Amino acid sequence: MLSTNVSIEQKINLPEYLEKGVEVYVKRDDLIHPFISGNKWRKLKYNYHAFLESNTIGIVTFGGAFSNHILATAAFCAHSGIPSIGIIRGEEPKGINHVLILARLWGMILKFVSREQYKDTEEISNVWQNNGYFVIPEGGENEDGVKGCEEIIYELNQSYDHIICASGTGCTFSGIVRAVSKQGLLTKCHSIAVLKQGEFLYDTVRKFVKEAAEYTVHCNYHFGGYAKTTPELLDFLNYFAANTGILSDPIYTSKMFFAVNDMIKNNQFKKGERILTIHTGGLIGLLSEKMLNDVQNVLHKKTLILK
Ligand SMILES: *Cc1c(COP(=O)(O)O)cnc(C)c1O
Secondary structure, eight states: OOOOOOOOEEEEOOHHHHHHTOEEEEEOGGGSOSSSOTHHHHHHHHHHHHHHHTTOSEEEEEEOTTOHHHHHHHHHHHHHTOOEEEEEESSOOSSOOHHHHHHHHTTOEEEEEOHHHHTOHHHHHHHHHHTTEEEEOGGGOSHHHHHHHHHHHHTOSSOOSEEEEEESSSHHHHHHHHHHHHTTOOOEEEEEEOSSSTTHHHHHHHHHOOSOOOEEEEOSOOTTSTTOOOHHHHHHHHHHHHHHSOOOOTTTHHHHHHHHHHHHHTTOSOTTOEEEEEOOOOGGGGGSHHHHHHHHHHHHHHHHHHO
16 A cells, blocks of 8 residues: 655745734645545545455445545555446536546546436445445545544644644544544644535534544535635635645635635634644646636636736
């Protein structure tokens, strides 16, 4: 298996942080691997261990046509010499899709199933299991995935008052909350929900974390829902990249960095507090045709203003 000892906690100095007297750090999990990035590598780690003990012939997993998890699994399996199969929700896209092309380059076999069929994950999983395959759920969301994400906390070099990450399934956040509880840290954990109605994330955490824990899910930073963006968000992505050198993706990490700036602006952190953001990777999400088009429109408007 690939191994990583990258644990960079980089301090970022935006004027708005200095003005409020808070310290902001980014844990650069995006640097773990260009495609098996961030939390996807962490979620695969112990699933891979389980695969090795399972006496199965390959890995099957699930995702949408732009899924970072599909891409990460394809790359991970190729690195580890494991045959991989991706069950993709919906029909095969007609146009160019960078995620699916890359997954195929890594040897993943793609099976497209209708949205209706896709809902019956259990049925599909059973068929593959009976054929000798190891099944990892969509997004890598299972106990082994959570266990891998606990290590985000165990690797830290210093203590923080707040830890913040973006959440889709909530698996990563569950690992963070569980590790903070197990270690008895006083750190407050915050999740930024990237889907509408992110309150379900409280249930996800309760499912995986049996220890007493305090945490907050922030449900007002979804920008219209999963993979939805607004010019304000893309403008922020641009500002953040240009002023920190750190690129984020519009689906997950831009929403999280935006939320952090907004919460700082609204005095939700105390002077002197140290805040850690988790860069969960996923930069490929910026490079779809649709996202690049939206970004280009925002940049174009700015250029017009400059003239
Ligand atoms: C998948 C993904 C997430 C969401 O992680 P969950 O564990 O599903 O909450 C966050 N950030 C990035 C970049 C991702 O690719």
